[in-house]
Amino acid sequence: MSxxxxxxxxxxxxxxxxxxxxSAPLDxxxxxxxxxxxxxxxxxxxxRLLSMIASRAGGEVCVCDLTPxxxxxxxxxxxxxxLLREAGLIASERRGTWVYxxxxxxxxxxxxxxxxxxxxxxxxxxxxxxVPAGSAAGTTAGAAS
Amino acid sequence: MSxxxxxxxxxxxxxxxxxxxxSAPLDxxxxxxxxxxxxxxxxxxxxRLLSMIASRAGGEVCVCDLTPxxxxxxxxxxxxxxLLREAGLIASERRGTWVYxxxxxxxxxxxxxxxxxxxxxxxxxxxxxxVPAGSAAGTTAGAAS
DNA sequence: AGGTTGCATAGACACATCTCGATGCAGGCT
DNA sequence: AGCCTGCATCGAGATGTGTCTATGCAACCT
Numbered sequence: 624m625s626x627x628x629x630x631x632x633x634x635x636x637x638x639x640x641x642x643x644x645x646s647a648p649l650d651x652x653x654x655x656x657x658x659x660x661x662x663x664x665x666x667x668x669x670x671r672l673l674s675m676i677a678s679r680a681g682g683e684v685c686v687c688d689l690t691p692x693x694x695x696x697x698x699x700x701x702x703x704x705x706l707l708r709e710a711g712l713i714a715s716e717r718r719g720t721w722v723y724x725x726x727x728x729x730x731x732x733x734x735x736x737x738x739x740x741x742x743x744x745x746x747x748x749x750x751x752x753x754v755p756a757g758s759a760a761g762t763t764a765g766a767a768s
Numbered sequence: 769m770s771x772x773x774x775x776x777x778x779x780x781x782x783x784x785x786x787x788x789x790x791s792a793p794l795d796x797x798x799x800x801x802x803x804x805x806x807x808x809x810x811x812x813x814x815x816r817l818l819s820m821i822a823s824r825a826g827g828e829v830c831v832c833d834l835t836p837x838x839x840x841x842x843x844x845x846x847x848x849x850x851l852l853r854e855a856g857l858i859a860s861e862r863r864g865t866w867v868y869x870x871x872x873x874x875x876x877x878x879x880x881x882x883x884x885x886x887x888x889x890x891x892x893x894x895x896x897x898x899v900p901a902g903s904a905a906g907t908t909a910g911a912a913s
Numbered sequence: 914a915g916g917t918t919g920c921a922t923a924g925a926c927a928c929a930t931c932t933c934g935a936t937g938c939a940g941g942c943t
Numbered sequence: 944a945g946c947c948t949g950c951a952t953c954g955a956g957a958t959g960t961g962t963c964t965a966t967g968c969a970a971c972c973t
Contacts, residue, residue, distance in 0.1 A: 654813075667800045667803040671793070671799045674799070686949075690949090695932075697951095731883045731885070732885070740877070832920090840963095842919085843962085844962055866919070
């Protein structure tokens with residue numbers, strides 16, 4: 624359990640190197656890696672689990688608190704936790720009888736960065752919204768047929 | 769096609785109202801809605817499609833440019849585009865013979881916000897990283913066994 | 914009109930995923 | 944030791960997903 628094969632999004636996701644989804648075409652390998660993390664988030668049960676873990680005051684939640692919060696069997700909840708763990712979104716630690724889960728914020732931070740548009744576009748949009756309409760007729764290149 | 773049932777993440781995702789995944793436990797309905805969008809991102813082909821669309825200079829891409837970029841049949845690419853559309857991530861418009869897709873940045877913006885930690889935690893972590901270790905022994909409540 | 918091209922839809926099939934009950938294993942009790 | 948509790952893993956069954964070929968529809972071009 625200690626030697627889990629959890630995902631690494633690559634150190635380059637946030638630091639300014641790799642531009643994220645929205646600014647460059649994204650090669651196949653990175654797409655594959657990213658897809659695994661998004662797939663882990665693509666289930667309402669896992670989203671609620673992650674949310675419960677992340678929003679906990681102490682930063683940790685006992686599985687014994689998570690399981691009864693769902694209308695699912697204990698093995699099913701355990702299965703979902705495993706997927707979140709393998710996606711690198713959470714980590715677990717056993718202390719005595721109980722197992723505690725905590726968020727790995729690096730991963731969610733990197734995901735958020737991946738979904739964030741380059742600053743240039745944000746500025747452009749802000750400008751476009753500031754000047755409602757009318758004066759800008761033809762700003763988006765030549766859309767004429 | 770114009771009356772698609774694409775998802776709305778709710779106007780509250782970003783404006784400061786709803787706190788995102790990581791700061792409050794996330795009720796079942798919101799989890800369900802969010803999961804659909806993440807599920808749409810949980811496939812490498814769709815990630816690459818979204819990336820190609822989002823990073824295009826003019827903001828639009830013709831399907832005729834997307835399809836040959838993949839080692840997949842035309843209906844398969846069309847299917848993936850449909851899922852991205854139904855998730856509210858992209859929109860399509862037909863002009864003459866060709867169909868053009870463009871990013872809906874509101875959705876990715878909201879997703880990024882959903883994955884962003886509340887500012888308090890960011891500050892706390894920045895502080896923790898600034899002061900490497902040693903002086904702070906016991907800042908995280910009582911984790912002592 | 915007839916033919917051609919671009920894209921979407923329909924139906925089918927292989928494979929993955931979600932869920933469960935049964936079982937295993939670690940740690941704490943009496 | 945023996946038992947009980949908390950969590951993980953196993954194997955099975957139902958459902959969902961990704962992909963294909965075949966087909967349909969819209970727009971353009973003789």
